[in-house]
Amino acid sequence: MSKVLKLKCVKCGREYSEGDILYTCDDCGIDGILDVILDYDTIRREMTFDYFKNNHNYSLWRYLPAIPIDDPKGIQPLQVGWTPFYETTKFTRETGLKSLFIKDDSRNPTASLKDRASAVGVAKALELNRKVVCAASTGNAASSLSGFAASAGIETYIFVPETAPEAKVTQLLIYGSHVFLVKGTYDVAVELCFKAAAEFGWYNRSCAINPYLVEGKKTVAYEICEQLGWKAPDIAVVAVGDGCTIAGVWKGFEECKILGLIDKVPKIVGVQAAGSNPVTRAFNQKTYQFEYQKPETIADSISVGIPRNGIKALNAVNQSRGWMVDVTDQEILDAMKLLAQKTGIFGEPAGVTSFAGILKMKQLEMLSGNETVVSIVSGSGLKDVKSAAGAAGKATVIEPELEEVKRALNS
Helix, strand or coil, rough: CEEEEEEEEECCCEEEEECCCCCEEEHHHHHCCEEEEEEEHHHHHHCCHHHHCCCCCHHHHHHHCCCCCCCHHCCCCCCCCCCCCCEHHHHHHHHCCCCCEHHHHCCCCCCCCHHHHHHHHHHCCCCCCCCEEEEECHHHHHHHHHHHHHHHCCCEEEEEECCHHHHHHHHHCCCCEEEEEEEECHHHHHHHHHHHHHHHEEEEECCCCCCCHHHHHCEEEEEHHHCCCCCCEEEEEEEEHHHHHHHHHHHHHHHHHHCCCCCCCCCCEEEEEECCCCHHHHHHHHCCCCCCCCCCCCCCHHHCCCCCCCHHHHHHHHCCCEEEEECCCHHHHHHHHHHHHHHHHCCCCCHHHHHHHHHHHCCCCCCCCCCCEEEEEEHHHHCCCHHHHHHHHHCCCCCHHHHHHHHHHHC
């Protein structure tokens, strides 16, 4: 029996049976992103505290009863999830917080949180007997799909902006994907990917359209709660691009509460780059309409003009009584360097945007200091070495002489 009760359009509320529709609402078109509604009564009976006590599968599949995959044949052996979770007191001065936790999802197989989505997306594609999958991405989602598709023996076609970082494009190619570098922004790549998927019948893994990708991303919230001893933080801070990740984080916390695993849900705070902030603008204007502006930010993974999961993103913030914050590119670079130098966690620009948002909230006096706050680092700094070099500064060049070392030390 399927775990899915129905699929529901987040815009108009129209409901569909599983199998009747793959992607978006027939009435609302591309704006009609669907939400997967699960049979929580059945899941609650299985996912008890005893279940977790006796479950030694420390990966995202630990939460399989709450993931809408009915046939496990598509689950790949790559280790996804149960990533490191650190408490740190090293930023008390910079953040004012007594209790700050870092969830390091850069430690997934292809070095980003997107692996959670791709693990579920590829399993769902195989469940549906699809052998060709496509995606539009700024880089991380695509490289993640490529890795999992390679493991599964699925053919992939990837659409990324021509400006995508070289390291991310290299990942795509080494995994064997067919890569299209699209001349234009991420939004242009998305449109072309959707047209190609419709024309050639490819299964579309893009978070912007596929409702099952959130179901993988939500597992990061399950892990945070379990790693906190089945308690929720007061605030969870998430970088926002298309809106799929923050939607997944919120859904995971909500489900933990519905299933009786935690007794409260956190406030969800979304952080965007100031040069790519359509969700922040909509939040501040108290609207669900998103005005396009050409994105301008070094944080390529969240460089989005129109957020395809924008409604879900705003729902996450509004329903949790959270808020949105913007940070500049320089604030992102500063956060990147500070986090690495004090903790050894090396995140890419988008990966540390949530941490930059916490530093910004301290400046804006938005935190009391008594909250338990979690920052999710969503991608490795090795994904974008060029930006990392801008944050790190220059090395000292010397001749191979001890006197040169002494001179450098005294300069």
